[in-house]
Every structure is written in structure tokens, then in C-alpha cells.
Amino acid sequence: MSDPALRAQLSFTLSDTHFDALGTRYRGKVRDVYRQDDRLFLIATDRLSAFDKVLTTIPFKGEVLNRLAQFWFEKTAHVAKNHVLDVPDPNVTVARATQPFPIEVVVRGYLTGSLWRDVERGERKPYGVPLPAGMGKDAAFPTPLLTPSTKAAPGEHDAPLSEADVLGRGLATGQEWGAIREAALALFREGQAWARSRGLLLVDTKYEFGKVGSTLYVIDEMHTPDSSRYWRAAEYETRLRAGQDQAMLDKETVRQWLIREKGFSGHGPLPVIPEDIRVRTAETYLSAYQQLTGTALPLVVGDVVERIRKNLTTHGYL
Numbered sequence: 001m002s003d004p005a006l007r008a009q010l011s012f013t014l015s016d017t018h019f020d021a022l023g024t025r026y027r028g029k030v031r032d033v034y035r036q037d038d039r040l041f042l043i044a045t046d047r048l049s050a051f052d053k054v055l056t057t058i059p060f061k062g063e064v065l066n067r068l069a070q071f072w073f074e075k076t077a078h079v080a081k082n083h084v085l086d087v088p089d090p091n092v093t094v095a096r097a098t099q100p101f102p103i104e105v106v107v108r109g110y111l112t113g114s115l116w117r118d119v120e121r122g123e124r125k126p127y128g129v130p131l132p133a134g135m136g137k138d139a140a141f142p143t144p145l146l147t148p149s150t151k152a153a154p155g156e157h158d159a160p161l162s163e164a165d166v167l168g169r170g171l172a173t174g175q176e177w178g179a180i181r182e183a184a185l186a187l188f189r190e191g192q193a194w195a196r197s198r199g200l201l202l203v204d205t206k207y208e209f210g211k212v213g214s215t216l217y218v219i220d221e222m223h224t225p226d227s228s229r230y231w232r233a234a235e236y237e238t239r240l241r242a243g244q245d246q247a248m249l250d251k252e253t254v255r256q257w258l259i260r261e262k263g264f265s266g267h268g269p270l271p272v273i274p275e276d277i278r279v280r281t282a283e284t285y286l287s288a289y290q291q292l293t294g295t296a297l298p299l300v301v302g303d304v305v306e307r308i309r310k311n312l313t314t315h316g317y318l
């Protein structure tokens with residue numbers, strides 16, 4: 001059901017921005033972040049990263065990510081304070097600049113992904129807490145598990161942190177970590193309940209937190225397909241019983257294509273990603289958006305940079 005708009009947008013995808021007047025630019029893997037005193041402009045580009053590398057751009061991906069993060073920040077504002085100040089364009093969030101905690105706060109509802117690989121290798125306590133015994137791949141934890149990791153420098157991989165590491169390395173005080181822990185688990189509960197009502201399972205996700213003075217804020221993005229794993233709820237039990245992989249809603253299309261067709265797993269020169277794969281990946285992001293929010297994203301084909309420039313000007317930021 002490939003929409004011609006997706007193909008048309010291939011030549012307009014947002015790979016880089018240079019809004020010098022917005023402040024000093026920091027280029028994350030996916031977001032261009034401009035700093036202006038106590039606020040940040042987070043511009044979600046269409047860059048797709050996997051294996052810790054930027055591989056290509058995906059039509060409308062930045063818009064899906066920014067809109068979905070916004071959707072979730074609004075929905076969970078009663079649970080935890082977040083960094084959002086304004087959303088002047090579908091790809092842009094103006095956020096409160098915080099002092100970020102250098103911790104990837106991962107919450108998991110199921111034994112899957114890298115944690116399952118740890119268990120298969122014989123690790124029983126990768127994050128300093130014993131895992132319930134006898135659990136198979138993709139089984140649900142009795143209660144969600146917090147598995148924090150370091151925020152690795154570019155090119156390095158995130159490493160697991162135990163609670164003792166968090167405190168011992170001074171990444172957060174005991175009081176701060178208590179508040180982060182409580183907020184992350186409460187946000188995850190909200191996320192799981194909403195996803196479930198929309199026919200999805202929120203399997204795991206990554207939060208980032210920052211502080212201003214002693215006030216804690218959820219920062220970065222939230223419950224997006226880039227920071228979270230979602231499975232289709234209706235197929236979960238059948239697939240689990242049949243020993244099949246779960247039906248996921250994320251950037252696996254590109255990863256799988258690279259592994260299967262190109263034998264690529266992050267090393268050596270980057271293969272060129274064909275347009276068909278980029279369009280199929282766009283469909284995955286758009287269907288995640290539609291399924292989670294209940295509305296289809298209006299696809300407006302055209303130059304994203306110019307639209308952002310116009311919106312930032314209208315809102316008095318440029």
C-alpha cells in the first residue's frame with residue numbers, strides 16, 4: 001500500500017540543518033540540537049541510525065518522532081514533568097535546557113533483545129538484580145525491570161549499570177536516583193496501558209532525565225519507535241507458543257535487510273539503502289504513529305527545511 005507521497009518525499013528528506021541564528025549546534029545521531037541560554041531547539045531530522053551509525057534518511061521520520069514524543073509528553077504530563085516548552089513545527093521541539101543525567105534509563109516489560117542475549121550467554125545478574133528463573137525468550141516479567149546503562153560516547157556501546165554503579169560513580173545521588181526510578185516506572189505503566197488500549201504492547205523503552213536545580217525533568221524523546229520496542233498484542237501469545245519472533249513496529253526493516261542482503265552488522269563501508277527499503281521503513285514509522293495515536297499523519301510533500309524556517313520565523317524564534 002505504498003503511498004506515492006512517501007516516494008515523492010524521498011528527495012526532500014531532512015538530513016541536516018544549519019540554523020546558525022538558533023545558537024550553537026550539537027549534532028546527535030538523529031536530532032540537531034541548538035542551544036540558546038536556558039533553552040534548546042531539538043530538530044528531529046529524518047536520519048535513521050542503526051548499529052550506532054547513521055545509515056540513510058526516511059521520509060517523514062523526523063515528523064513522526066517529534067509528533068509522537070509530543071503526544072506522549074502531553075499524555076504523561078500528570079505523571080512526570082517534561083522538558084517541552086513549545087512545538088513550533090512538526091519537526092521541532094523547544095525544550096528547557098537541563099543538566100542531563102548521563103544514564104540511559106531503560107525499562108523492560110519482557111525478556112527480549114540484548115537482555116535475552118545476556119541470559120543466553122549465561123548471565124544471571126547483568127544489572128545487579130537476579131532475573132526470575134525459568135523465563136524463556138519474550139516472556140513477560142512479573143513487574144517491569146529497570147536496566148540502566150551508560151550513555152556511551154560516539155562509537156562506543158552502552159554498558160549495563162547496576163544501582164550501585166549509578167551511585168558509586170556519582171551519576172546521580174540516592175535521592176535523585178529514587179525519583180528517576182519512580183518516574184520511569186510510572187511512565188512505563190502509563191505507556192503500557194495506553195499501548196494496550198491501541199492493540200500494542202510497549203515491550204521496553206529508554207528514558208533520559210535532566211535536572212534544573214533540584215527539579216527533575218523527562219528530556220529527549222519518549223515512547224517513540226526509535227527509543228522503544230512495540231509488539232502487536234493480538235499476535236503475542238500465538239507467536240510465543242509457536243516459538244516465533246514477535247511482530248515488531250520499528251526500524252527492523254533496514255536492520256534485517258542489511259544483515260540478510262548485505263551481511264552488514266555495523267563494520268566496514270556502509271551499503272547504500274535502496275529506495276524501496278526507505279519507503280517500507282517510512283510505512284513502518286507511519287503505521288506506528290497511526291496505531292498509537294488513532295489518526296493518520298497528514299502527508300505534506302515538500303521541503304522540510306523551508307517549512308521549519310517559516311514556522312520558526314512566524315513564532316519569533318528566527
Ligand SMILES: Nc1ncnc2c1ncn2[C@@H]1O[C@H](COP(=O)(O)OP(=O)(O)OP(=O)(O)O)[C@@H](O)[C@H]1O
Binds near residue numbers: 042098152154208220
Ligand atoms: N532537555 C534537554 N536538556 C539537555 N539535553 C537534552 C535535552 N533533551 C535532549 N537532550 C540531549 O540532546 C541530544 C539529542 O540528540 P539525539 O537524540 O539525536 O542524540 P542520540 O543520537 O540519541 O545521542 P548522542 O548524543 O549520543 O548522539 C541527546 O544527547 C540528549 O541527551
Ligand SMILES: [Mg+2]
Binds near residue numbers: 030220
Ligand atoms: Mg536520542
